[in-house]
Amino acid sequence: MIRLGIGDVTKPLVPAVLKAFHAGVDDMAKGSSFHGYGPEQGYSWLAQTIIDKSYAPLGVELKTSEVFISDGSKCDSSNILDIFHLSCKVAIGDPVYPVYNDTNVMVGRTGQANEQGYYEGLVYMPCTEENNFSPALPTEKVDIIYLCYPNNPTGTVATKEQLKVWVDYALANDAVILFDAAYEAFITEAHIPHSIYEIEGAKQCAIEFRSFSKTAGFTGVRCGLTVVPEALMATTENGEKVALNQLWNRRQCTKFNGVSYPVQKAAAAVYSDEGWPQVKEIIDYYMANAKIIREGLEAAGITCYGGVNAPYIWLKTPAGMTSWDFFDKLLNECFVVGTPGSGFGPSGEGYFRLSAFAERDNVEEAVKRIVEKWGK
Numbered sequence: 001m002i003r004l005g006i007g008d009v010t011k012p013l014v015p016a017v018l019k020a021f022h023a024g025v026d027d028m029a030k031g032s033s034f035h036g037y038g039p040e041q042g043y044s045w046l047a048q049t050i051i052d053k054s055y056a057p058l059g060v061e062l063k064t065s066e067v068f069i070s071d072g073s074k075c076d077s078s079n080i081l082d083i084f085h086l087s088c089k090v091a092i093g094d095p096v097y098p099v100y101n102d103t104n105v106m107v108g109r110t111g112q113a114n115e116q117g118y119y120e121g122l123v124y125m126p127c128t129e130e131n132n133f134s135p136a137l138p139t140e141k142v143d144i145i146y147l148c149y150p151n152n153p154t155g156t157v158a159t160k161e162q163l164k165v166w167v168d169y170a171l172a173n174d175a176v177i178l179f180d181a182a183y184e185a186f187i188t189e190a191h192i193p194h195s196i197y198e199i200e201g202a203k204q205c206a207i208e209f210r211s212f213s214k215t216a217g218f219t220g221v222r223c224g225l226t227v228v229p230e231a232l233m234a235t236t237e238n239g240e241k242v243a244l245n246q247l248w249n250r251r252q253c254t255k256f257n258g259v260s261y262p263v264q265k266a267a268a269a270v271y272s273d274e275g276w277p278q279v280k281e282i283i284d285y286y287m288a289n290a291k292i293i294r295e296g297l298e299a300a301g302i303t304c305y306g307g308v309n310a311p312y313i314w315l316k317t318p319a320g321m322t323s324w325d326f327f328d329k330l331l332n333e334c335f336v337v338g339t340p341g342s343g344f345g346p347s348g349e350g351y352f353r354l355s356a357f358a359e360r361d362n363v364e365e366a367v368k369r370i371v372e373k374w375g376k
Helices: 015-027 044-058 075-081 096-104 160-172 244-255 261-270 275-299 323-334 360-374
Strands: 068-070 090-093 124-128 144-150 177-180 206-211 223-226 233-235 242-243 304-305 312-316 353-355
Touching: 015 275, 044 261, 044 275, 068 075, 068 244, 075 096, 075 177, 075 206, 075 223, 075 244, 090 096, 144 160, 160 177, 206 323, 233 244, 242 244, 244 275, 261 275, 275 312, 275 360, 323 353, 323 360
Parallel strands: 090 124, 090 144, 144 177, 177 206
Antiparallel strands: 068 223, 206 223, 233 242, 304 312, 312 353
């Protein structure tokens, strides 16, 4: 059985990160270097490292007070709802990373789901083959917009020009963009933006989430970050302007005790002169896997998207099969596991997601089996 379903990594932590992790643990064994409760926002030395190594090269200037270290972007993209009123109108893509949809349901923002699977109270923005998986602006005013680029599940990306349209909309409508950039390290094309803050005006309307999970293999270690610019203001029901940076800081100080010291030491090593080349080598390995999957399936006549700037391939199910029928056939006839597109929303029906986070031999064998079954 070959698993190309869930987006979990298979390569271990790189040596530089592991060395720093061990050093952090050793610090905890000595009174002179022991660390108890750390700052809920994360250690400033890690925030500064992230700014210097990951944002400054993009021309993005940030303060350490605007970078909040966390235990993962999955948590942050749901916990961020704590600072928004339930009356806020939320727009999400379809298909979409299920956390955006489900956590809004859990906090009580929605009504019942209709027969199509859409929940009352959310604005769904279809991302289809017809619009190149780039959602159109909402036709009604919304307060919160989830965007994910590179996208999970479709693997597609947005240009600076496309993101500028969203920033302009948010500024004009007093809306906040929740920008999930968990896969930005996998971008290979030079013209594709890595951060929403590369767009003029974004600091006045956007919150950005990032993760070490896929970038550096931290799925079992847990570390991420959220950027909340101090210039970002939101409006209360009474028309008062409130700084979201202060609200998020209050939320974190109240409901979060921070990421452990050894983990933050390991995270800082990701960007070291020794660590980043090692991390980048693994990213390149996964993207080579993505290329093998995409080109192999396309040569067999299967329509594919993604796999160029993201570790996911979004394929059109052969012969008009439903995504679950294709899942069953792939499982039972090829012994390969993937993810049915309908699990990401109604517009995902007829599509299927394969993950490149696997060992090379397994990727090559999986492609071989699929091609033998569904090739031209």
